[in-house]
Amino acid sequence: MEPSLIKQHRSLVTELPGPRSRELERRRSAAVAGGVSSTFPVYVAEASGAVLVDVDGNSLIDLGSGIAVVSVGHAAPRVVDAVSDQVERFSHTCFMVTPYEGYVAVCEALNERTPGDHDKRTALFNSGAEAVENAVKVARHVTGRQAVVVFDHAYHGRTNLTMALTAKNMPYRDKFGPFAPEVYRVPMSYPLRDPEGMTGEQAAGRAIEEIERLVGADNVACVLIEPIQGEGGFVVPAPGFLPTVAAWSRQAGALFVADEIQTGFCRTGRWFACEHESVVPDLITTAKALAGGMPLAAVTGRAELMDGVHPGGLGGTYGGNPVACAAALASIRTMEEEGLVEAAARIEEVVGSCLRSLQRDHPGIGDVRGRGAMMAMELVRPGTLEPDAEATRRIVGACHRSGVVVLSCGSYGNVIRLLPPLVIDEALLAEGLEVLSGAVSEALSDGSD
Numbered sequence: 001m002e003p004s005l006i007k008q009h010r011s012l013v014t015e016l017p018g019p020r021s022r023e024l025e026r027r028r029s030a031a032v033a034g035g036v037s038s039t040f041p042v043y044v045a046e047a048s049g050a051v052l053v054d055v056d057g058n059s060l061i062d063l064g065s066g067i068a069v070v071s072v073g074h075a076a077p078r079v080v081d082a083v084s085d086q087v088e089r090f091s092h093t094c095f096m097v098t099p100y101e102g103y104v105a106v107c108e109a110l111n112e113r114t115p116g117d118h119d120k121r122t123a124l125f126n127s128g129a130e131a132v133e134n135a136v137k138v139a140r141h142v143t144g145r146q147a148v149v150v151f152d153h154a155y156h157g158r159t160n161l162t163m164a165l166t167a168k169n170m171p172y173r174d175k176f177g178p179f180a181p182e183v184y185r186v187p188m189s190y191p192l193r194d195p196e197g198m199t200g201e202q203a204a205g206r207a208i209e210e211i212e213r214l215v216g217a218d219n220v221a222c223v224l225i226e227p228i229q230g231e232g233g234f235v236v237p238a239p240g241f242l243p244t245v246a247a248w249s250r251q252a253g254a255l256f257v258a259d260e261i262q263t264g265f266c267r268t269g270r271w272f273a274c275e276h277e278s279v280v281p282d283l284i285t286t287a288k289a290l291a292g293g294m295p296l297a298a299v300t301g302r303a304e305l306m307d308g309v310h311p312g313g314l315g316g317t318y319g320g321n322p323v324a325c326a327a328a329l330a331s332i333r334t335m336e337e338e339g340l341v342e343a344a345a346r347i348e349e350v351v352g353s354c355l356r357s358l359q360r361d362h363p364g365i366g367d368v369r370g371r372g373a374m375m376a377m378e379l380v381r382p383g384t385l386e387p388d389a390e391a392t393r394r395i396v397g398a399c400h401r402s403g404v405v406v407l408s409c410g411s412y413g414n415v416i417r418l419l420p421p422l423v424i425d426e427a428l429l430a431e432g433l434e435v436l437s438g439a440v441s442e443a444l445s446d447g448s449d
């Protein structure tokens with residue numbers, strides 16, 4: 001592949017956001033709905049690999065990948081070629097009217113790559129939320145049941161049903177109700193905040209007891225879970241939690257649905273996060289990294305379930321758009337040919353060791369967790385579990401002003417998460433982490449820590 005044309009370095013020529021970004025921000029406020037926010041209003045002119053170049057000529061290190069989307073890097077050469085080629089041939093027919101090979105090839109790739117060697121089928125959509133909605137449609141249709149079980153801290157999207165499935169009120173749900181009915185929330189395994197010594201199996205027992213109390217096992221259409229929670233704070237359940245919940249679901253005749261929209265496609269050091277505990281979901285939702293930046297999402301599942309819905313019951317005008325499918329095939333090829341599963345595991349070592357060393361110095365870092373290139377630290381008031389959202393904001397702000405894009409998350413807004421493109425250079429990652437370490441030391445060494 002051609003080397004990227006944008007130098008993989010950090011270089012600041014103005015303060016951030018610079019004057020052109022600030023000017024665009026003024027235009028934006030007169031044109032763009034206020035409900036759409038941006039974490040870091042630096043306007044991007046171009047990007048490649050792990051570097052964003054803004055309209056003022058600053059080069060920023062991207063440790064967020066557009067929220068786990070550009071795992072293959074910005075403007076990944078195979079994706080750029082495939083998209084350009086496809087868009088010249090045709091950009092849309094609507095698969096529901098006249099089909100094309102790319103859609104079929106993406107479904108084949110997903111059937112082959114997702115956990116389990118059973119017969120599978122896939123349907124394609126535009127966004128993660130749409131995939132989750134469709135997984136629930138399939139689950140309800142084939143089980144003839146209505147209840148959907150979700151977990152504390154879950155995030156599944158912003159449409160009406162997925163708002164109901166999402167846990168956090170502000171900003172996702174506040175005053176947007178009424179929400180879709182037949183959604184039941186139960187406790188997640190959250191090792192930092194669970195009673196000390198609680199095992200994954202015990203946490204699963206707690207959740208199952210609650211399901212049986214709230215809804216009754218034989219009313220559950222599906223149990224929907226992120227194997228590592230994303231927006232909810234990169235919560236990695238204790239070992240044993242996922243397999244126990246999956247086994248209970250099967251026994252109860254409910255579908256076990258893994259939402260791997262954020263964790264999927266090499267991000268956690270496996271193709272899918274369920275593989276860490278050999279869990280095979282009945283249905284799996286994917287999006288984000290699937291298509292290297294083009295909007296595409298999927299539901300993949302057991303053939304008898306996915307084929308259990310009548311023709312025309314699933315679909316949409318743009319679902320499985322041919323340009324997005326070409327991008328997906330190129331992304332998947334990039335992941336295979338560039339060994340991005342292994343790259344994510346290497347990133348875990350580097351980022352994990354940096355975050356753990358910061359934790360040793362700063363009691364305000366209550367936890368370091370994650371898998372692969374999906375790592376986070378949770379900030380607390382020293383000696384307590386009280387969330388420190390203020391320190392989180394200060395650290396994120398300082399990183400941004402220094403040209404390093406990091407993101408926060410968590411039900412309490414006190415988790416800093418790192419999601420670098422899996423193709424990031426070692427030196428660039430080290431520089432990004434150095435900036436983060438400086439920001440942490442400054443924020444947590446002011447006498448309060």
Ligand SMILES: Cc1ncc(COP(=O)(O)O)c(C=O)c1O
Binds near residue numbers: 067155157226230261
């Ligand atoms: C686990 C998970 N599910 C669903 C979604 C919703 O995806 P989208 O924003 O593409 O609708 C997200 C987005 O962050 C996610 O992380």
